[in-house]
Amino acid sequence: MTILLRSASAAVARRGAGAAFMAPSGVIFPPLATTTTTTSCASSSSPSAALLARRGGAAMWPFSSATRLFSTTNADTGINWRTQAPGVAKLESLAGMGDATFKGDLLVLPVFQPEEDGDDVQLAVGTQPILAAWDKVLGGAIADLVQTKDFKGKAGSAARVRLGKGSAVKSLTLVGMGKKSAFNSARAMGPAVATDVKAEKPKTVAVVLPGGDCLGAVAEEMLSGLYLDNRFKTGEGVEKAASVEYVTFFGGGGGGAAEGALEKAQAVSEGGGLTKELVGAPANYVTPKALADTARAIAEEYEGWEVKVMGQKECAELKMGAYLAVAQGSMDPPEFIHLSYKPKGEANKKLVLVGKGLTFDSGGYNLKAGAGSMIELMKFDMGGAGAVLGAAKALAALAPEGVEVHVIVAACENMISAQAYRPGDILKASNGKTIEVLNTDAEGRLTLADALVYAEKLEPDAIVDAATLTGACVIALGGEYGGMWTGDDKLAAALEAAATTKGEKLWRMPLAEEYKPNIKSEIADLKNVGGREGGSITAALFLQEFVTKKTPWAHLDIAGPVWNPKKGGATGFGARTLAQWVLTQASS
Ligand SMILES: [Zn+2]
Numbered sequence: 001m002t003i004l005l006r007s008a009s010a011a012v013a014r015r016g017a018g019a020a021f022m023a024p025s026g027v028i029f030p031p032l033a034t035t036t037t038t039t040s041c042a043s044s045s046s047p048s049a050a051l052l053a054r055r056g057g058a059a060m061w062p063f064s065s066a067t068r069l070f071s072t073t074n075a076d077t078g079i080n081w082r083t084q085a086p087g088v089a090k091l092e093s094l095a096g097m098g099d100a101t102f103k104g105d106l107l108v109l110p111v112f113q114p115e116e117d118g119d120d121v122q123l124a125v126g127t128q129p130i131l132a133a134w135d136k137v138l139g140g141a142i143a144d145l146v147q148t149k150d151f152k153g154k155a156g157s158a159a160r161v162r163l164g165k166g167s168a169v170k171s172l173t174l175v176g177m178g179k180k181s182a183f184n185s186a187r188a189m190g191p192a193v194a195t196d197v198k199a200e201k202p203k204t205v206a207v208v209l210p211g212g213d214c215l216g217a218v219a220e221e222m223l224s225g226l227y228l229d230n231r232f233k234t235g236e237g238v239e240k241a242a243s244v245e246y247v248t249f250f251g252g253g254g255g256g257a258a259e260g261a262l263e264k265a266q267a268v269s270e271g272g273g274l275t276k277e278l279v280g281a282p283a284n285y286v287t288p289k290a291l292a293d294t295a296r297a298i299a300e301e302y303e304g305w306e307v308k309v310m311g312q313k314e315c316a317e318l319k320m321g322a323y324l325a326v327a328q329g330s331m332d333p334p335e336f337i338h339l340s341y342k343p344k345g346e347a348n349k350k351l352v353l354v355g356k357g358l359t360f361d362s363g364g365y366n367l368k369a370g371a372g373s374m375i376e377l378m379k380f381d382m383g384g385a386g387a388v389l390g391a392a393k394a395l396a397a398l399a400p401e402g403v404e405v406h407v408i409v410a411a412c413e414n415m416i417s418a419q420a421y422r423p424g425d426i427l428k429a430s431n432g433k434t435i436e437v438l439n440t441d442a443e444g445r446l447t448l449a450d451a452l453v454y455a456e457k458l459e460p461d462a463i464v465d466a467a468t469l470t471g472a473c474v475i476a477l478g479g480e481y482g483g484m485w486t487g488d489d490k491l492a493a494a495l496e497a498a499a500t501t502k503g504e505k506l507w508r509m510p511l512a513e514e515y516k517p518n519i520k521s522e523i524a525d526l527k528n529v530g531g532r533e534g535g536s537i538t539a540a541l542f543l544q545e546f547v548t549k550k551t552p553w554a555h556l557d558i559a560g561p562v563w564n565p566k567k568g569g570a571t572g573f574g575a576r577t578l579a580q581w582v583l584t585q586a587s588s
Contacts, residue, residue, distance in 0.1 A: 081231050081285040083277045087243040088223065091262045093215055093252035102248065105202030107169040108193050109134060109142070110210035112180045113153035121146050121153050130208055137168055145174060154178060158192045162200075171200050177210050186214035187503045190221020197226060197242045205247040215252030216261035220576075221503070222247070223269035227276055229569060264398060268502075271394025271579055272572035278386040279562060279570035283360035283379045288327075288335040288411035291357055291382065294389050295339040295407070302396035304343060310336040320410070320450035322429040326443040327412030329364060329420025334412040337385075338454075339392055340405065347404040349462075349585050352455040353392070353578055356444045356467030357385030357411035364414050364440030365423055374471075380570065381444070383562035384466035385409040390575030395582055403586035406458055410451040414443045426524045429453065431546055434524040442528045444469050445542045452546040452553075462491055462552040464581065465543070466574045472535030473509075473557040481507045482561050482573065485540035486554035494588075495554055498581035504573060506556065511544060512537050519545075 109131060111121055123131050123143055135142040141163055145151065149159040155178030162171050175192040177183055186209065193207055209218060230238050252258050278286055278294065292309045299307035315324055315336050327334035337357070358381035362368060368375035392407045421427075425437045427446065430453045435446065444467050455463050466482075473483045482499075484506045486492050492508055499506045518530030518538050526545060530538025540555050547553040561573040 079232065079285075081277075081281045083227070083229065083231060083273065087241050088226070088247055089244065090246040091219060091249070091266065092246060093249045093254060093258035093262060095252075095254040095258075096250065102206040102250075103168045104204030104206055105169070106171045106173070106196055106200055106205045107134070108173045108175060108189070108196065108205070108207045110177045110186070110189060110208060111146075111151070111153040111174045112177050112183070112210070113155070115179055115181060121151060134208075138163065138172065139167075141167070141172060142174065145172065152176070156188055158195075160196065169206070171196065171202065183210070183212075185217070185503070186210050186212060187217050187221050189214075189218045190223075191225040193218070193222045193247075194225025197222070197244060198228070198239075201240065201242055203243070203245045205244055207247060207249050209249055209251040211251065215249055215258060216265045217503075218252075219247075219249065219262055219265035220269050223265060224272050224572065227273050227572075229276070229280055231281065267397035268394045268576050268579055270397065271390040271392070272575045273390075274393045275383075275386040275390030275572040275575040276570040278389060279380050279383050279572070281379070283413065286359050286379065286382060287332045288357065288359055288413065289332065291359065291385055291389070291409055291411045292335040292337050295337045295392070295409070298389070298392055298396050299339060302399070304399060305339065305341050305392075305396055307340075308338045310338070315450070318450075318454070319428070319430045320454075322427045322435055322446040323410045323412065323450035325421040325425065325427045325437070326358075326364075326414050326446050329415040329417045330413035331415075331417075332359070332413050334410070336451075336454075337407070337409040337411055339389075339407040341392070341395065342404055343399065343401050343586075345401060348402050350404040350406070350458065350460045351582055351585055352406040352408060352458060352460040352463045353388040353582075354408045354448065354451050354455050354463060354465035355382075355384035355386070355388035356448055356465070356469065357382045357409040358444055358447065358468075359411060359413050361414045361441070361443065362416055364420055364443060365416060366439045366441040367416065368441065377563060380563050381414075381468050382409075382411070383468040383558055383570075384556075384574070385411060386570070386572075387466045387558065387562075387574030387578060390572065391578035391582065394575065394579040398579075398583070400583055400586040403582060405582055406455070406460065408451050408455050410447040410454075412447060414440070429546065433526060433545060434521075436521040436524040436527045438521075438527045439529045442539070445539055446528060448543055449546040452543060456547055456551050460551065462488075462554075462585070463547060464491075464495065464554045464556065464578065466556045466558055466578065468559040468562050469555075469557045470536040470539045470559055472532070472539070474560040476509070476536055477507055477560055479560045479563075479565070481505045483507060483509045483536055483540075483557040484554060485509050485511050485537070485544075485557075486552070487511055487544075487549070488552040488554065491552045491554050494584060495556075495577070495581055498584060499577040502576040502580050504561070504577045506577070509537060509540070511540055516541055 123135050145159050145161045151159040153176040157176035159174045173196050175189050228241050295307045299305040361378040361381040388407045423440055427435045429449045515534055515538050519526050519542050521527040536557050543555050558574050564571050
């Protein structure tokens with residue numbers, strides 16, 4: 001991710017020719033292998049030859065297993081960084097409103113706001129009949145709660161009360177739906193239910209739906225909201241996870257359609273959960289290899305899925321000089337991941353999802369330094385990879401017909417070392433274009449360049465890439481919106497619709513030809529930064545150089561919404577939207 005600060009005097013460290021590495025353990029390592037300083041053109045027009053020359057011709061990553069003694073990558077700390085699935089054993093849906101017959105731990109009811117401001121919430125039969133029925137069963141508890149909390153049913157509001165053991169339900173929650181005339185989404189019910197489940201730890205839950213076709217959305221949001229990140233805590237810091245025996249949705253319909261909606265909700269929320277799990281874990285756990293292993297696990301578990309992981313040597317054979325240059329400074333070797341799905345029967349669409357997979361972005365020699373550089377958050381620079389792998393997991397569980405899916409991640413780490421690429425280096429990407437590196441922190445687009453070239457060779461019907469690409473996009477759109485660039489109106493509309501369905505926000509930005517000169521280099525074909533102004537646009541224009549105009553392509557810059565700074569956690573952004581987009585393409 002590039003963050004170009006106004007005052008940034010980019011800290012460009014000098015290459016200390018004979019500097020020794022001091023390991024945290026106090027062990028002093030000699031300069032990395034005597035074979036590594038022989039040539040100076042790290043990433044010249046022939047990456048494979050140059051890289052191999054630097055490694056004395058050995059077809060291996062320059063860091064031997066011995067030098068990895070001081071790696072902080074945790075294989076044996078005993079910490080299981082994989083999250084357990086949210087604790088709901090069973091989901092069911094009933095057609096009716098239950099006639100207020102549910103007995104259990106938690107009851108969640110939707111309440112509409114009165115149409116006229118200032119009016120009180122009506123519990124009268126005929127206005128919100130189900131509330132009236134429940135109010136009777138609960139001995140007036142709803143009317144009481146409405147009054148004591150001055151509850152108006154505004155969208156996003158909730159009122160809670162514990163009724164105790166003598167009552168048919170132990171806890172009652174009212175969730176505001178806003179005015180019925182302006183009602184457009186029941187999605188907010190899901191997080192409200194999740195909040196209660198996390199707090200009350202109920203065994204049995206009943207959720208009355210507000211009407212409309214919202215069963216899947218509410219269930220999906222509820223399951224997503226139950227995500228709990230306990231992985232790196234011990235002892236009293238560990239928050240006890242909910243363990244719900246069943247959740248019953250009233251008014252969601254019964255039969256196959258409802259069952260399908262709940263299955264989809266489960267699959268999609270688990271996909272989003274995988275994204276949170278990957279994005280939320282630090283770089284000493286989520287390494288390029290860990291991303292590759294995640295893809296392998298999906299391929300192993302689900303029918304129709306296959307995975308191919310290419311190392312440095314194979315990528316060099318494909319002349320991926322841009323991607324490999326970024327990777328070469330890290331002790332963790334690059335892992336180019338290609339996960340694919342072939343449905344049973346004919347596929348009439350072939351789609352590719354490409355995710356930026358920088359497991360850590362130090363900025364390289366243009367080190368992220370100083371306030372606002374967010375270097376400590378650069379574990380989330382694989383948010384795009386997290387999103388496409390999460391989408392893959394959701395799709396794997398759903399096994400859509402008629403669509404072939406490819407998921408591609410050029411995973412690596414952008415680090416500083418004697419091996420690292422330098423500002424000023426000229427790289428050659430796998431489509432033959434040369435790139436002058438004016439900033440080693442604009443590395444994501446270099447990895448994506450080769451990933452997009454690879455993606456298009458698959459001759460797909462469309463390519464969508466997701467990347468935490470630029471700080472400029474966060475400046476432009478803030479933390480709620482992902483930026484979207486595409487020259488294809490149909491693709492834009494389909495992605496926007498998918499995002500809206502999933503409650504995620506994308507905003508279309510211009511692929512402004514006027515700014516193309518900004519990424520023209522004096523000495524090479526392209527330069528990898530186009531200045532601060534319109535920085536997210538010139539980044540998109542750079543990527544466009546690696547996809548020919550014949551393939552519909554969209555670029556999503558998700559640097560803003562991928563992380564919730566208030567909660568200090570991953571949002572899972574992108575996974576559900578991308579899965580939804582693939583599903584709609586499958587049926588269109
Ligand atoms: Zn960067």
